[in-house]
Amino acid sequence: MIEFHLEARSGVAPYMQLIQQVRHAMRLGLLKEGDKLPTVKEVVARVAINPNTVLKAYRELEYEGLVQPRPGLGTFVTSTLGGEADLAAHEPLRRDLEGWLAKARDAGLGDESIEALFVNTFRHFSAERAGNSSARTGRG
Structure with missing residues (x-):
């Protein structure tokens, strides 16, 4: 639960x-x-x-x-958010992320700084991927 x-x-x-x-x-x-x-x-x-x-x-x-x-x-x-990989498939990604988090801590970052860095990087990455996708399809 x-x-x-x-x-x-x-x-x-x-x-x-x-x-x-x-x-x-x-x-x-x-x-x-x-x-x-x-x-x-x-x-x-x-x-x-x-x-x-x-x-x-x-x-x-x-x-x-x-x-x-x-x-x-x-x-x-009553439903699932389908299309997501099985939890076992997430484990290698989780381990990589935990390693990254340990490096961030070792670099002296606190929770809020880690979260800000992650969110900012994720948004930049997503926007960049969306832009590349638009360029490939001729849209954007």
Whole structure:
């Protein structure tokens, strides 16, 4: 079962953080079709959040077709974020990333600096790839 956590300084609304965590868990194969999400009461107790915030996140996930509430039973994953490789296929990438993170720590970077560097590099890489894709197809 997924365990939620909230980052107060992230600038991302708490309900969106819950949604993102469910999506990430699905992409990584940690949540699969049929798995049960924590109850609203469990989430409220774990992360000290307003129950309406949890309900809003769960409703959004339901609207997206990713979960389905079952009265008296809980909220269950009904879909996957298909096309993603099996979790075992992620392991070599995870090990490489952990090595990179260790190098970043050894270079004296803190959590926020590491995150900023990663996000900036990822966005630059994605934009560059999108630009190259447009050039190959004659668009852009």
